[in-house]
Amino acid sequence: MNRATSDSEVLKVGIDLGTSRSSISAANGQRHMVQSYVGWPSDMVARKVLGRDVLVGAEALEHRPMLNLRRPLERGLIKEGSDQDEKAVRELVRRLLELAVPAGSSPALAIHAVVGVPAETLRVNRQNLRRILAGQVASTMIVSEPFAVAYGLDSLVHTMVIDIGAGTTDFCVLMGRFPTEDDQRTLSAAGDAVDRHLHGLIEERYTDASVSIHMVRAWKERHSFVGESAPVVVDVPVRGKPTRIDITEPMRRACESLLEPLRETMLDLIARVEPEYQSRIRNNVILTGGSGLIRGLGAELQRALGELGGGRVRVVKDPVFVGSDGGLSLARDADDEYWKRLSP
Numbered sequence: 624m625n626r627a628t629s630d631s632e633v634l635k636v637g638i639d640l641g642t643s644r645s646s647i648s649a650a651n652g653q654r655h656m657v658q659s660y661v662g663w664p665s666d667m668v669a670r671k672v673l674g675r676d677v678l679v680g681a682e683a684l685e686h687r688p689m690l691n692l693r694r695p696l697e698r699g700l701i702k703e704g705s706d707q708d709e710k711a712v713r714e715l716v717r718r719l720l721e722l723a724v725p726a727g728s729s730p731a732l733a734i735h736a737v738v739g740v741p742a743e744t745l746r747v748n749r750q751n752l753r754r755i756l757a758g759q760v761a762s763t764m765i766v767s768e769p770f771a772v773a774y775g776l777d778s779l780v781h782t783m784v785i786d787i788g789a790g791t792t793d794f795c796v797l798m799g800r801f802p803t804e805d806d807q808r809t810l811s812a813a814g815d816a817v818d819r820h821l822h823g824l825i826e827e828r829y830t831d832a833s834v835s836i837h838m839v840r841a842w843k844e845r846h847s848f849v850g851e852s853a854p855v856v857v858d859v860p861v862r863g864k865p866t867r868i869d870i871t872e873p874m875r876r877a878c879e880s881l882l883e884p885l886r887e888t889m890l891d892l893i894a895r896v897e898p899e900y901q902s903r904i905r906n907n908v909i910l911t912g913g914s915g916l917i918r919g920l921g922a923e924l925q926r927a928l929g930e931l932g933g934g935r936v937r938v939v940k941d942p943v944f945v946g947s948d949g950g951l952s953l954a955r956d957a958d959d960e961y962w963k964r965l966s967p
């Protein structure tokens with residue numbers, strides 16, 4: 624199917640391992656996304672009904688009542704010492720590779736992967752992650768998600784990337800080299816925290832409504848906003864009866880809970896940069912990640928930059944593959960010597 628794959632022994636890929644979604648971009652042109660859920664049948668009956676030992680992605684989510692369901696990168700960490708989480712990461716990567724590597728490829732095909740993970744995972748789990756992936760890829764380079772994004776957008780100098788995902792918001796200041804710890808920050812104020820907050824506010828206001836976190840997340844993904852919005856009205860069962868409820872205020876409050884922590888960290892990171900570069904960085908802030916799509920958020924952060932003399936925030940409109948594409952560019956740019964050093 625693809626000459627580059629069948630003729631050479633190496634396939635370079637970029638993988639973005641996210642809390643809620645993971646994606647792969649491969650040098651053979653394949654690009655795939657799976658939701659970061661892995662589930663095992665919870666008993667013998669579930670095993671029989673499902674006919675499989677493990678389910679990954681949207682399928683796992685759909686059949687969750689029959690599964691022990693994991694989201695292995697929840698809160699940005701692979702839970703330490705959890706065999707189950709390690710197995711789940713392995714299954715997730717196996718699925719991504721299955722999708723990207725054509726069936727019938729040579730068994731000798733070596734995968735060279737750049738893997739983007741939340742910055743916190745990188746700090747705590749780098750060795751662990753390398754070990755987990757060792758059976759599936761020949762060489763692994765692990766980088767933080769916002770760095771992979773910056774690489775993909777070719778914005779490697781005088782840039783700040785703010786990646787608002789599900790489990791974490793990762794900040795990274797790019798100064799034209801690999802970022803150090805000091806250039807990066809991680810906050811737990813991100814999509815999952817908004818979901819929990821919104822869920823709580825709705826339950827408080829409509830005590831009889833039955834609302835699951837999955838329903839709340841779906842409403843947020845359609846109607847999220849900060850600032851002004853038309854009324855947000857949704858249907859929920861109230862004592863079994865479908866009922867319309869107005870969730871405009873809860874939606875505003877839950878989404879706006881991100882503003883203060885984001886503003887504070889953004890301004891603080893900028894203030895730490897050497898003064899002559901600060902204004903360039905202020906004018907080159909990139910907002911990415913699924914939660915970067917909250918309506919009005921980019922504009923609010925840009926307004927906050929006014930406190931330091933003004934700036935510009937650009938929102939990545941289609942953030943799903945931007946991290947894995949960046950990983951792939953990096954995988955391509957790293958020469959053979961570099962990869963050799965990364966091999967176990």
Ligand SMILES: Nc1ncnc2c1ncn2[C@@H]1O[C@H](COP(=O)(O)OP(=O)(O)OP(=O)(O)O)[C@@H](O)[C@H]1O
Nearest residue numbers: 641642643644788789790791814844912913914916
């Ligand atoms: N249109 C939207 N408006 C608001 N939030 C959204 C929208 N689309 C997706 N999200 C939220 O974005 C988050 C997922 O974003 P993303 O895929 O960047 O996260 P991730 O990479 O899996 O997580 P992390 O980077 O924390 O590991 C979820 O919380 C999801 O509900």
Ligand SMILES: [Mg+2]
Nearest residue numbers: 641768788912
């Ligand atoms: Mg992410």
